[in-house]
Amino acid sequence: MNLSPIKTGPGEIRGDHKVVASLVPQGARVLDIGSEDGALLDLLARERQVDGRGIELSQEGVNRCVARGLSVIQGDADTDLSDYPDRAFDVVILSQTLQATREPKRVMSELLRIGKEVIVSIPNFAHWRNRAQLLFRGSMPVTKYLPYEWYDTPNIHFCSLRDFVALCHELDAKVEKAVALSGKGNKIPVNAPWWVWNIVAEQAVFLLKR
Amino acid sequence: MSADKANSAATEDLKASEVETPSSKLVRFSADEALELDSGVRLGPWQIAYETYGELNADKTNAVVVCHALTGDQYAASTNPVTGKPGWWSLMVGPGRPIDTNHYFVICANVLGGCLGTTGPASLNQKTGAPYGLDLPVVTIRDMVRAQARLLDYLEIDTLFAVIGGSMGGMQVLQWAVSYPERVFAAVPIAAAARHTSQNIAFHEVGRQAIMADPDWRAGRYIQEGVRPTKGLAVARMAAHVTYMSDESLHQKFGRNLQDREHLTFGFDADFQIESYLRHQGMTFVDRFDANSYLYVTRAMDYFDLAQEFGGSLANAFKDTRTRFCVMSFTSDWLFPTSESRQVVKALNAAAANVSFVEIESDRGHDSFLLDVPEMFQTIGGFITGAARARGLPAPGEEVETRP
Numbered sequence: 276m277n278l279s280p281i282k283t284g285p286g287e288i289r290g291d292h293k294v295v296a297s298l299v300p301q302g303a304r305v306l307d308i309g310s311e312d313g314a315l316l317d318l319l320a321r322e323r324q325v326d327g328r329g330i331e332l333s334q335e336g337v338n339r340c341v342a343r344g345l346s347v348i349q350g351d352a353d354t355d356l357s358d359y360p361d362r363a364f365d366v367v368i369l370s371q372t373l374q375a376t377r378e379p380k381r382v383m384s385e386l387l388r389i390g391k392e393v394i395v396s397i398p399n400f401a402h403w404r405n406r407a408q409l410l411f412r413g414s415m416p417v418t419k420y421l422p423y424e425w426y427d428t429p430n431i432h433f434c435s436l437r438d439f440v441a442l443c444h445e446l447d448a449k450v451e452k453a454v455a456l457s458g459k460g461n462k463i464p465v466n467a468p469w470w471v472w473n474i475v476a477e478q479a480v481f482l483l484k485r
Numbered sequence: 486m487s488a489d490k491a492n493s494a495a496t497e498d499l500k501a502s503e504v505e506t507p508s509s510k511l512v513r514f515s516a517d518e519a520l521e522l523d524s525g526v527r528l529g530p531w532q533i534a535y536e537t538y539g540e541l542n543a544d545k546t547n548a549v550v551v552c553h554a555l556t557g558d559q560y561a562a563s564t565n566p567v568t569g570k571p572g573w574w575s576l577m578v579g580p581g582r583p584i585d586t587n588h589y590f591v592i593c594a595n596v597l598g599g600c601l602g603t604t605g606p607a608s609l610n611q612k613t614g615a616p617y618g619l620d621l622p623v624v625t626i627r628d629m630v631r632a633q634a635r636l637l638d639y640l641e642i643d644t645l646f647a648v649i650g651g652s653m654g655g656m657q658v659l660q661w662a663v664s665y666p667e668r669v670f671a672a673v674p675i676a677a678a679a680r681h682t683s684q685n686i687a688f689h690e691v692g693r694q695a696i697m698a699d700p701d702w703r704a705g706r707y708i709q710e711g712v713r714p715t716k717g718l719a720v721a722r723m724a725a726h727v728t729y730m731s732d733e734s735l736h737q738k739f740g741r742n743l744q745d746r747e748h749l750t751f752g753f754d755a756d757f758q759i760e761s762y763l764r765h766q767g768m769t770f771v772d773r774f775d776a777n778s779y780l781y782v783t784r785a786m787d788y789f790d791l792a793q794e795f796g797g798s799l800a801n802a803f804k805d806t807r808t809r810f811c812v813m814s815f816t817s818d819w820l821f822p823t824s825e826s827r828q829v830v831k832a833l834n835a836a837a838a839n840v841s842f843v844e845i846e847s848d849r850g851h852d853s854f855l856l857d858v859p860e861m862f863q864t865i866g867g868f869i870t871g872a873a874r875a876r877g878l879p880a881p882g883e884e885v886e887t888r889p
Binding site for chain 2: 341342345346358
């Protein structure tokens with residue numbers, strides 16, 4: 276399922292993928308959940324020489340991944356993570372998918388069980404544009420990067436960056452690194468406290484450890 | 486003798502000669518080189534018939550074993566000598582095909598218990614001078630794979646780049662990966678399962694009972710007695726054939742259409758096209774297959790339960806495997822449904838194995854793996870290419886240096 280609103284041209288590497296790749300050690304064993312068409316796994320295999328696996332919900336996505344030589348299975352983050360043994364991977368990645376899971380907290384604790392390190396990227400529902408739409412128009416935010424109406428959105432569990440960090444604390448996960456990104460996936464080059472990021476970042480990538 | 490009967494007798498002679506001296510390649514093993522079977526019996530002398538396509542490279546790293554299904558044979562990509570029809574997997578195996586014989590050395594052997602050249606119930610029992618019939622020990626999927634491994638030893642091929650097959654062929658693929666993990670680099674089980682379910686066994690039992698109920702079966706000694714249980718074998722095939730198709734594909738192909746008639750005849754002729762089709766399937770099948778072989782090979786599938794020798798844990802069967810797997814199922818396959826493939830995938834994940842899994846959209850049932858399903862070819866082609874890269878083999882589409 277491609278939940279990411281970030282569109283790239285052919286051969287172009289997504290900004291958030293670049294950030295994720297920079298957090299993955301060379302040669303790591305990686306599980307990428309929500310592999311889409313395999314772009315991130317492909318990037319990691321090429322640039323970080325990882326031993327990569329993927330889970331993807333859509334048949335079309337899986338076929339595209341396998342056809343490009345990636346090891347990807349058709350599966351669901353909500354139900355299929357329990358099949359994996361503890362600490363089976365050096366890094367587990369969940370890109371732009373957490374908000375679409377039925378039980379984000381359980382998914383998060385599964386990620387922390389399977390992976391020695393966990394990389395999660397999420398859209399920030401508390402971005403100022405969203406706040407503004409809710410405040411001034413009084414309607415659920417629909418933006419370029421969150422393009423769905425409330426009734427057809429696959430994103431059923433939105434959170435702000437602050438909410439996500441709170442969940443990490445609750446799960447005893449340490450935030451090793453956090454990178455704030457614009458909607459396009461570019462790094463926001465500001466050295467600012469959390470409450471600022473929670474307003475200006477349209478998405479963020481977190482590196483977690485337990 | 487009518488032309489039909491003469492024709493049928495000629496096919497029968499041809500089939501009989503294929504049992505001992507097949508048109509394909511053949512290796513004979515002496516009594517000293519017996520095959521140890523799961524039943525505890527040592528089978529020898531024995532022989533294995535096989536076909537090869539493409540060339541083995543100098544390092545012997547490009548060998549691919551193709552495993553055939555219940556009624557398949559070694560003629561995966563070449564003309565079947567009995568039927569004169571093109572190989573059963575010509576769409577998958579050949580120059581420029583997903584399993585590209587310009588790059589890979591493909592080996593396909595007739596299974597143990599089969600009837601086209603590998604030792605089976607129609608083969609001559611040297612102790613009695615008559616065909617084995619039911620004196621052949623019951624063989625298993627593991628025995629079939631053992632026989633193939635012996636063939637590879639004979640060919641001095643240590644490791645396989647890939648093992649691939651559908652249905653019972655997929656069972657052999659899984660058995661290969663479990664029995665000889667160090668010999669299998671990549672494994673592609675298609676429309677398969679790690680065990681035969683109760684429903685699978687039930688359908689096979691119907692087929693076997695049909696054969697054994699035929700008075701011409703003669704307790705398995707029909708060859709000596711100069712008869713053939715064609716009616717029983719045809720019924721077995723008809724029943725099985727229904728399980729290979731989906732309700733949807735039967736409906737699309739035949740619906741309730743009548744066969745060469747305007748009205749129902751209020752009798753038991755083949756009024757419906759589907760009846761006529763099934764009768765045809767049954768009758769053509771008996772020309773190319775041995776009834777006792779059908780008993781043995783279906784039994785081998787029934788006995789298959791990969792987890793059994795690992796305390797019921799399939800994950801333990803794949804423990805520490807380094808093989809790359811590509812598991813594939815079809816949406817409309819109700820004989821080997823996706824849930825069975827998922828069990829395999831689940832076990833492979835628990836074993837932290839390298840696995841891909843795709844469920845292909847197809848309305849053509851279990852037989853989809855034999856048919857023109859572009860998405861299947863594309864996925865397998867991609868998987869094979871990726872595996873070739875990992876193995877350091879030149880993949881199709883990449884430049885190959887050819888030496889004069």
